[in-house]
Amino acid sequence: MTMNNNKKYRDILLETVDKKYRKRMFVNKLVTIFTIICVIAAIVPLTSILIEVVKNGISAISYDFLTQPQGSIGSGSGGIAPAIQGTFIVVGLAAAIGTPVGLLTGIYLSEFAQEGKFSNSVRFFNDVLTGLPSIVIGIVGYVLIVLALGSFSVLAGALSLSIIMIPIVVRVTEETLKVVPYSLREAGHSLGLSKAKITLFIVLPAAKDGILTGIVVAISRIAGETAPLIMTILGTSLFFTGITGPVDALPLRIWRLASQPYESAHAFGWGSALVLILMILALSMGLRLLVQKRSLRPVT
Amino acid sequence: MVGLVAFSVAKGSTDIFSKEGFNFITQSNWDAVEGRESFGAFPYIIGTLLSAGIAMLIGVPISLGIAIFISEIAPPRIGTPLAFLSELLAAVPSIIYGLWALFVFRFWVRDLVEKPLYDAFHVFPIFDKTPFGLDIFTAGVVLAIMIIPIVSSICREVMKVVPHSQREAAYSLGATRWETVRMAVFPYVKSGLVGASMLGLGRAVGETILVTMIIGNVIGPNAIPTSVFSQGQTLASLIANEFNEASSDLHLSALIALGAILLVLTMGINIAARIMVKKKVKVQSGAKSQ
Amino acid sequence: MAIEDPIEAKETVVRTTEKYKVKIENVNGWYGTKRAIKDINLNVKEKTVTAFIGPSGCGKTTLLRCLNRMHEMTPGAHADGRIMVDGIDIYDKSIDPVIIRRRIGMVFQKPNPFPTMSIFDNVAAGLKLNGLTNKTIIREIVEESLKEAALWDEVKNQLEQPGMSLSGGQQQRLCIARALAMQPEVLLMDEPTSSLDPIGSSKIEELVRILKDSVTIIIVTHNMQQAGRVSDFTAFMYLGDLIEYGTTNQIFMKPEKELTERYISGKFG
Numbered sequence: 001m002t003m004n005n006n007k008k009y010r011d012i013l014l015e016t017v018d019k020k021y022r023k024r025m026f027v028n029k030l031v032t033i034f035t036i037i038c039v040i041a042a043i044v045p046l047t048s049i050l051i052e053v054v055k056n057g058i059s060a061i062s063y064d065f066l067t068q069p070q071g072s073i074g075s076g077s078g079g080i081a082p083a084i085q086g087t088f089i090v091v092g093l094a095a096a097i098g099t100p101v102g103l104l105t106g107i108y109l110s111e112f113a114q115e116g117k118f119s120n121s122v123r124f125f126n127d128v129l130t131g132l133p134s135i136v137i138g139i140v141g142y143v144l145i146v147l148a149l150g151s152f153s154v155l156a157g158a159l160s161l162s163i164i165m166i167p168i169v170v171r172v173t174e175e176t177l178k179v180v181p182y183s184l185r186e187a188g189h190s191l192g193l194s195k196a197k198i199t200l201f202i203v204l205p206a207a208k209d210g211i212l213t214g215i216v217v218a219i220s221r222i223a224g225e226t227a228p229l230i231m232t233i234l235g236t237s238l239f240f241t242g243i244t245g246p247v248d249a250l251p252l253r254i255w256r257l258a259s260q261p262y263e264s265a266h267a268f269g270w271g272s273a274l275v276l277i278l279m280i281l282a283l284s285m286g287l288r289l290l291v292q293k294r295s296l297r298p299v300t
Numbered sequence: 301m302v303g304l305v306a307f308s309v310a311k312g313s314t315d316i317f318s319k320e321g322f323n324f325i326t327q328s329n330w331d332a333v334e335g336r337e338s339f340g341a342f343p344y345i346i347g348t349l350l351s352a353g354i355a356m357l358i359g360v361p362i363s364l365g366i367a368i369f370i371s372e373i374a375p376p377r378i379g380t381p382l383a384f385l386s387e388l389l390a391a392v393p394s395i396i397y398g399l400w401a402l403f404v405f406r407f408w409v410r411d412l413v414e415k416p417l418y419d420a421f422h423v424f425p426i427f428d429k430t431p432f433g434l435d436i437f438t439a440g441v442v443l444a445i446m447i448i449p450i451v452s453s454i455c456r457e458v459m460k461v462v463p464h465s466q467r468e469a470a471y472s473l474g475a476t477r478w479e480t481v482r483m484a485v486f487p488y489v490k491s492g493l494v495g496a497s498m499l500g501l502g503r504a505v506g507e508t509i510l511v512t513m514i515i516g517n518v519i520g521p522n523a524i525p526t527s528v529f530s531q532g533q534t535l536a537s538l539i540a541n542e543f544n545e546a547s548s549d550l551h552l553s554a555l556i557a558l559g560a561i562l563l564v565l566t567m568g569i570n571i572a573a574r575i576m577v578k579k580k581v582k583v584q585s586g587a588k589s590q
Numbered sequence: 591m592a593i594e595d596p597i598e599a600k601e602t603v604v605r606t607t608e609k610y611k612v613k614i615e616n617v618n619g620w621y622g623t624k625r626a627i628k629d630i631n632l633n634v635k636e637k638t639v640t641a642f643i644g645p646s647g648c649g650k651t652t653l654l655r656c657l658n659r660m661h662e663m664t665p666g667a668h669a670d671g672r673i674m675v676d677g678i679d680i681y682d683k684s685i686d687p688v689i690i691r692r693r694i695g696m697v698f699q700k701p702n703p704f705p706t707m708s709i710f711d712n713v714a715a716g717l718k719l720n721g722l723t724n725k726t727i728i729r730e731i732v733e734e735s736l737k738e739a740a741l742w743d744e745v746k747n748q749l750e751q752p753g754m755s756l757s758g759g760q761q762q763r764l765c766i767a768r769a770l771a772m773q774p775e776v777l778l779m780d781e782p783t784s785s786l787d788p789i790g791s792s793k794i795e796e797l798v799r800i801l802k803d804s805v806t807i808i809i810v811t812h813n814m815q816q817a818g819r820v821s822d823f824t825a826f827m828y829l830g831d832l833i834e835y836g837t838t839n840q841i842f843m844k845p846e847k848e849l850t851e852r853y854i855s856g857k858f859g
Contacts, residue, residue: 010773020721028476038365131570133506139559224393227508465702473716474692487706
């Protein structure tokens, strides 16, 4: 009986299957094409952006461009040196604040914290912080520092940027440390080392590359941030005057230049964009070289 | 240091309350006439939602398509560099997006998309203004491009976790590749995908500098967009625009209040997103209990 | 019904020479540049149980997966040679693997029912996928398949329960039912009992013995006793080569190759 039923089912199945087969293959093909279109849709803007920045920016770059302050508006003379300097200073300061804080918090979360409400809420808040719009962080910086000190300042900008940077570093640090195999720590324990020493001399070096990458990513991210700078550093066309004074920075300068109606200003904007991208690229490349050099060293 | 994190979030908000004495004006009013007295956030809330909405409509399907392509279709040789490219997209500072959008992309959008749409559909009020490129629509499109890397990379990660045996089961029944994805992968990752989209939404809502460069920057009752081709303004872009020239304390407070709305909105979205992404983990551990 | 008498075995061979369901000819299987199975030649008779045995890494699973073209799903993997099923070379360029897999079912080592589907939907999955919409027929086939998999009595009142709510042994039978619903002519089983407890395993073995009346079964197992219990024919593989192939009786009682003999007597595993 089973055999007869089987034959009957087999025939039915075969019949349906052949009918639907072409449609199914068609749908499959359609979906594949769709996904490929999506991929192209993402690649096109990327290449366009890169091309445009290089194309338009390269004509603006010159020695003056890189070393002189802004000339009179619309004249097309001068350069963006203050902005370059400012970016270095503000980002550098932010990194100086953000790196240790982020690192320590990440280390704490991964190595020292007990599993419990406290550490979970810290992680939770950290995650929330990563998602905050940068302009809101700018407001925080404004309220906290600018109002308090009475003027726009490098400090305010650096603080805001560090607020953006810290959660990223914390997350990367914690996750990289988590991946370090427990056996390393056990080895340290068995040698009678204190937890602090173990962390410092055994675990951290093992995670160095990952953490370093994370830090550089974070720095690249804040180097390009514009919004928080609007309300914290003001963006003058002068050179650095002091930590409590206003300063310029590349992203801000680009924004201002783009909003001016002059062709020359626009050209400067592209040039600044190119400089910014090159700086960020240099940072990541530098990191990659560093990481590679390390991995060539024999494993201790 | 731990306290600093939670603290700064809170502190930012308390200062906003310095403004809140006038909150009956700010919440959901119509008017945003700058100058003297009344400020209202309504038009900008609409602007934010509309531009983010467009970004999602365009960006999420594309991100999904990319995620499917990289994780299911492409061999690793192609998939890995593509993933890398997607990371590159994420690394571009938003100001450079803005620059590009302002000087290059908007013409593409205007000519290739807006004009044909307008010609074909301008009967419908939603398409009813003559497009010239600097409007909510363009803003939405560029925002879509910005969120693609985030959304697609989370989608990809979530899809990677699906056990291979599930896919094999589907294939062994004679499923095509798309059918396998639909049958074996999607049910696992549904909530993760939603979470990924919401993270993208959060980003689109909070994006400032790009938007202010290409959205047209209008204020006041005119700012309520009547069609996708209207000029508009979002919460974030208005803050950026006016902050340095705020004319009075009230004005400033109003702007900060906008920031508060933005903060609450973004936080809500992000928290919901993370819950969704974490949810998928529960499905799997529940299923494994034997 | 394992063949007892060697003389009778020979006659059986002669009698059913035309009824080879699967003919494997000069098949090689590759992972990248590494050749996992080398020049395999093997003929499987209709409605029998054939076991592939051998130590781990010998290539038996690779060979199995070539039979329904699942092998090439691994990145970098491919196979060459000819595999004739009912006279059609499944590796022919014009054939879409999707079609093959419909007619050759597979059961995996670890049961893998779709977790988001009910028991009923799991069994019906292949049917619906291939376009069957007639609800009555679907219900009939599901019931029939579950009966064939000896699971019907246990689940007939809870068909709407999620597939994962069953025990391990039951889940595996569910997967068998799911594969059977497609009315396959060949059923491939990749170590189907290795993740089950002894009771579950014996139920599956019982099933195999019954099923072979309607389906040709090829089973990979690392458990020699199991092969001895359920199969009519056995192929012994080692390091990618087919060392010996014959009736189960002959392989276990009078192996021709020394390697076979050493494996059978447990000298290595």
